[in-house]
Amino acid sequence: MRIQSQDFHAAASVRRGTRHIDSGLPCQDAVCLRRGQDRATGHRILAAVLCDGAGSALYAREGAQAVCEAAAGLLAEEYSRLENASLSAARQALMRCIKRALTRTSRTLGCPQRQLASTLTAAVLDETARTMLTFHLGDGVILGLDGSGRTTALSGAENGRFCNETWFTTSRDAARHLRLGWHDLAAEDLLAVFLSSDGLPL
Numbered sequence: 001m002r003i004q005s006q007d008f009h010a011a012a013s014v015r016r017g018t019r020h021i022d023s024g025l026p027c028q029d030a031v032c033l034r035r036g037q038d039r040a041t042g043h044r045i046l047a048a049v050l051c052d053g054a055g056s057a058l059y060a061r062e063g064a065q066a067v068c069e070a071a072a073g074l075l076a077e078e079y080s081r082l083e084n085a086s087l088s089a090a091r092q093a094l095m096r097c098i099k100r101a102l103t104r105t106s107r108t109l110g111c112p113q114r115q116l117a118s119t120l121t122a123a124v125l126d127e128t129a130r131t132m133l134t135f136h137l138g139d140g141v142i143l144g145l146d147g148s149g150r151t152t153a154l155s156g157a158e159n160g161r162f163c164n165e166t167w168f169t170t171s172r173d174a175a176r177h178l179r180l181g182w183h184d185l186a187a188e189d190l191l192a193v194f195l196s197s198d199g200l201p202l
Contacts, residue, residue: 003033003046008127010048028053029197030064030118036076043128047075052140052197054117054168059109063102063116067169070101075124075133083126083133087180094135095175102169117168120178121155121195125185132193134181137174138166144183145192154193155181 003010012031034047049072053060074097075082082090098120106113119138126132134142139157146152158166158177167177183190 030068032072034072034076051118057117058115064118066105117170143194147189
């Protein structure tokens with residue numbers, strides 16, 4: 001999956017892991033790239049969303065896909081509203097979007113929402129203003145590459161008491177653990193952003 005403009009290029013892919021292959025399980029990751037226009041400012045927006053379905057959830061792949069597409073749609077059209085909102089309001093806006101997607105999917109599949117659990121990692125660029133919002137729930141990582149070739153973690157993995165525990169879109173306190181970041185691409189000399197569904201050792 002690839003999106004390209006004069007100034008920005010985005011690419012996304014998923015790959016079935018060796019543990020899934022050995023267990024005969026499908027890939028439970030979902031990615032979505034979406035180009036849109038901000039409703040309020042008219043600015044060009046590029047959204048990239050990555051969701052990693054929970055291995056313990058029966059319909060993790062379906063839940064990840066539903067959340068991925070819904071979140072990308074919201075972020076590509078409502079960038080300025082989220083950018084100017086309070087932290088709490090921005091969190092709640094995205095979580096409402098996620099909960100609607102989970103409710104629709106659980107009704108379609110006839111399953112409880114906990115069986116649709118996934119993490120969420122997203123980066124949204126205002127191509128006109130050259131600013132970026134990041135959204136991150138659970139493990140995974142968002143990395144930035146600057147003009148000097150240095151890689152930094154813009155948002156790191158959040159695990160529970162144990163390394164294999166994390167927070168999902170279906171977690172009771174998901175909104176509290178949804179982390180947001182704001183970045184000025186020029187001021188931070190950010191040339192590239194990388195989303196990973198699993199935390200990487202830096």
